[in-house]
Amino acid sequence: MNILIYGIGAMGSIYASQLSKQGNKIFVIDKWEEHINKINKNGLKVEGASGNSIYKNLIASTKVPKNINFDIILISTKASGVKKAASEVKSIVKDNTIVISIQNGIGSSDEIVNHIPKKHLLVGVADGFGASIIKPGHIHHNAMKLIRFGELDGGITKRLNIIKDLWLKSGFNVAVYENINQLIWEKFICNVTFSAPCTVYNCSVGELIKNKSYWKVANGCTLEAYEISKLKGITLSFDKPLKYVKDFGEKMPNAKPSMLLDHLSKRKSEIDFINGRVELMGEELGVKTPYNFILSSIVRNNELKF
Secondary structure, eight states, rough: OOOEEEOOHHHHHHHHEEEEETTTTTEEEOSOOHHHHHHHOOOEEETTOOOOOOEEOOEEEEEOOOSSOOOEEEESSOOGGGGHHHHGGGGGOOOOOEEEEEEEEEEHHHHHTTTTTTEEEEEEEEEEEEEEETTTTTTEEEEEEEEEEETOOSSOOOOHHHHHHHHHTTTOOOOEEEEEHHHHHHHHHHHHHHEEEEEEHHHHHHHHHHHHHHHHHHHHHHHHHHHHHHTTTTOOOSSSSSHHHHHHHTOOOTOHHHHHHHHHHTTEEEEEEEEHHHHHHHHTTTOOHHHHHHHHHHHHHHHTTT
């Protein structure tokens, strides 16, 4: 298969390296020229949960190739980069092309369907999956639990099972779901709990849970997101959100959310698609969200200094 991966950051690098093992022709796109140049010169070095290897079979560029018929286009940018990615790849989406979006937060798929017809789009949710950039061309893979895929409008389709088989053969743990929207919201509530709080307090997930005052603030974020999910009629697998997010966090106490990693590297984060999205939805629904509002304001203010 010809596969284009737009966004070759930490997570995109893991997708690219694993999918390349099965003889797929992998094209990777990113605007970070130094990273792309290192990949073209030395290959992509990946170490950690998926093994230690250097992948020299990736075709890396800062521009989208226009003359290739891609079977799959994977958008793995941060949520804030989805709009630009979708606008750049829309011209190469053919009738048979499957477009997959894997991002944190809520709202990125809406950005994509503004440029690419929904009939092409599948959504992925990464669960217990982490990676970080050591330096250009060098990635550390922290953990790999499960990748979940689904159709935006629900149901199990033939193409969904094709994607499942492809990713299974490439070494991922994969499952397909009838209702991917439920999983997106369940992960979203966890992201809201840990992303901005860990970033503001500069701590790991485990440190956040152990500190009573930090955890009280994080739980405030949780409950605001949970209330909005109920008002929107979202079906969830739990009715005790504070227990759910604590159980989730205690499985990865040493983890640092990507938002915190962004700030440590002086990069802007996905705040508008996580805690900031709770703030926005609260305004739309007439629900007060003081915890998410305050933390989002602090995160945005810190980002002005970058």
